[in-house]
Amino acid sequence: MGNITFTMIKPEAVAANNIGGILSMIEKGGFRILAMKKVQLTSERAAEFYSVHKERPFYDELVQYMSGGPIIAAILEKDNAVADFRTLIGATNPAEAAEGTIRKRYATSLSENAIHGSDSDDNAKIEADFHFSSQEIF
């Protein structure tokens, strides 16, 4: 496995039938999908995944939202994966996302922003391990 990042297509983007459009932008952006699954997180699993945000005022809302419907979880490979993927997805707040980014095209609000991208190589590994076993990565 080379340089990786971890992503989730979030519940509202899955519900809006935007899986294919988002995956197309990811592949056209030069990322290779090493692992992928559709899964619904329990509120306990969502709380654990986002535990770094535990003290934030939006934590409960975030956990409820991320466990409210199925997501697509994936591990992506590319040179400079973490930084290049954050460029491709755009700013957290879609109102500030650049033209041509996934969030500009598909995110509906700051809280429902279509897609997740790891913020460091260390977190990419932790997040990939949280969702996938070694037998699910190719």
Ligand code: CMP
């Ligand atoms: P992401 O950066 O992928 O991970 C943390 C998530 O928390 C973020 O996407 C948004 O979905 C959500 N988030 C961040 N800031 C806010 C906020 N101010 N209010 C509500 N949700 C937020």
